[in-house]
Amino acid sequence: MLGLGVVGSGVARILSEKAESYARELGCPLELSRVVVRDTGKDRAYAIEPARLTTDAASVLEDPEIELIVEVMGGEEPAHQYIRDALGAGKYVITANKEVMAKHGASLLTLAQERKLDVLYEASVGGGIPIIAPLKRDLLANEIVALSAVINGTTNYILTAMSRGEGDFDEALAKAQALGYAEADPANDIEGTDAAYKLAILASLAFHGEVRPDQVYCEGIGGLTNRDFRYARELGYAIKLVALARRDAEGGLRLRVHPAMLPEGEPLAKVDGVLNAVEVEGDLLGRTLFEGQGAGAMPTTSAVVADLLDAAHSVVSGGRERLIWRGEAALRIVSMDDLRTRYYLRMTVTDRPGVLAQIARVLGEAEISIATVLQKATDERVAELVIMTHEAQEASMQRALAELRPLPEIAEIGTFLRVEG
Ligand code: NAP
Ligand code: HSE
Numbered sequence: 001m002l003g004l005g006v007v008g009s010g011v012a013r014i015l016s017e018k019a020e021s022y023a024r025e026l027g028c029p030l031e032l033s034r035v036v037v038r039d040t041g042k043d044r045a046y047a048i049e050p051a052r053l054t055t056d057a058a059s060v061l062e063d064p065e066i067e068l069i070v071e072v073m074g075g076e077e078p079a080h081q082y083i084r085d086a087l088g089a090g091k092y093v094i095t096a097n098k099e100v101m102a103k104h105g106a107s108l109l110t111l112a113q114e115r116k117l118d119v120l121y122e123a124s125v126g127g128g129i130p131i132i133a134p135l136k137r138d139l140l141a142n143e144i145v146a147l148s149a150v151i152n153g154t155t156n157y158i159l160t161a162m163s164r165g166e167g168d169f170d171e172a173l174a175k176a177q178a179l180g181y182a183e184a185d186p187a188n189d190i191e192g193t194d195a196a197y198k199l200a201i202l203a204s205l206a207f208h209g210e211v212r213p214d215q216v217y218c219e220g221i222g223g224l225t226n227r228d229f230r231y232a233r234e235l236g237y238a239i240k241l242v243a244l245a246r247r248d249a250e251g252g253l254r255l256r257v258h259p260a261m262l263p264e265g266e267p268l269a270k271v272d273g274v275l276n277a278v279e280v281e282g283d284l285l286g287r288t289l290f291e292g293q294g295a296g297a298m299p300t301t302s303a304v305v306a307d308l309l310d311a312a313h314s315v316v317s318g319g320r321e322r323l324i325w326r327g328e329a330a331l332r333i334v335s336m337d338d339l340r341t342r343y344y345l346r347m348t349v350t351d352r353p354g355v356l357a358q359i360a361r362v363l364g365e366a367e368i369s370i371a372t373v374l375q376k377a378t379d380e381r382v383a384e385l386v387i388m389t390h391e392a393q394e395a396s397m398q399r400a401l402a403e404l405r406p407l408p409e410i411a412e413i414g415t416f417l418r419v420e421g
Contacts, residue, residue: 003073010297096123109325120307128299142282153295191220252334
């Protein structure tokens with residue numbers, strides 16, 4: 001195993017605690033031989049014998065006695081190179097690494113297939129939720145039309161805490177870090193990068209072609225304030241970091257990760273705390289929701305160990321012939337400009353006659369129709385204005401925003417959110 005942090009410690013513990021049950025399942029023991037870490041002297045959530053710890057990755061990757069490599073160290077390099085080296089040495093790989101799978105999944109799976117091996121990566125998306133295996137197998141008869149997901153536990157934990165008034169952004173992030181949900185660099189969670197990696201992985205599988213993370217439009221949750229949650233509740237919405245992929249009528253694929261308002265009755269609006277959910281829309285099955293704990297040691301261990309047992313079965317039975325990568329199609333990714341959705345705008349404006357009319361004129365000229373306006377006077381001269389629009393085109397909305405921002409009557413455009421559902 002490469003890594004003995006939040007996930008690695010969980011995997012090591014469960015392999016020890018359930019050793020007998022797994023041996024019965026496989027018909028032979030499954031033994032954790034060596035673990036590669038950066039610092040062998042560190043205190044760990046699960047202590048293993050010092051003799052099994054090493055900082056020498058090559059000694060593990062080249063050891064002919066080792067048949068399976070579990071990569072739970074994270075980051076792009078050296079994890080990516082270690083996975084290639086493991087496949088090169090004839091070993092199956094199990095990984096929880098979304099960055100590596102999003103950026104290099106197609107080439108790693110191709111290499112694995114050439115070598116009649118496999119890279120299993122259920123834990124890379126949605127923690128413990130089974131979603132990779134269903135997309136690889138159970139949903140294969142469908143043409144997938146859309147994926148709609150909440151797939152970052154850290155941001156969902158923060159947004160849920162803020163919506164319940166259980167602390168501000170920084171407090172909620174500190175708790176998510178203490179619970180082991182956040183990435184080594186939590187900016188990857190907050191800025192939407194982690195969700196974009198996961199959406200790229202799911203979309204590559206669902207739409208049978210390579211989707212790169214840089215093809216996913218991405219915004220994070222950094223600008224949201226407690227006030228946005230109060231307005232959202234007043235209007236009947238929840239705020240979530242959503243990850244959406246949809247094929248349009250011409251076969252183009254739009255991929256986006258951003259915070260959005262969802263009507264309170266929508267299934268994804270009720271996915272709270274560290275829970276994640278992925279809704280898959282197939283032409284035969286319609287909509288199916290996969291929901292569960294999206295981060296944390298034990299949920300992620302559940303997915304890693306299931307993949308490990310699956311790969312171990314292949315080792316025991318002497319091979320793997322199954323097609324593991326169907327990257328046949330060159331996917332056409334469409335831009336955000338033609339997106340049509342509704343919008344929420346919160347701004348601080350000068351409170352005097354004609355200001356609302358001026359804002360309405362800018363929106364009207366961009367063919368954006370206003371659905372609701374809330375105005376709260378914050379003092380005698382300044383008011384907070386919340387506007388919900390009817391469906392409008394993204395490019396028109398961005399043009400209108402560019403025209404509104406410099407107006408002297410607008411002190412600040414605080415939050416701009418898309419309204420889905
Ligand atoms: P973590 O707690 O930071 O643990 C990382 C482990 O990898 C540490 O034991 C560290 O060694 C070792 N490591 C890192 N760089 C290394 C290097 N260059 N050489 C040798 N060892 C190295 O991370 P984690 O939360 O367990 O996450 C691991 C992976 O699982 C990541 O890809 C993450 O995205 C993914 N994942 C995490 C979760 C979750 O809830 N945490 C859920 C799903 C997927 P030291 O301990 O000696 O520093
Ligand atoms: N940092 C990730 C999250 C871990 O918060 O969802 C699970 O992939």
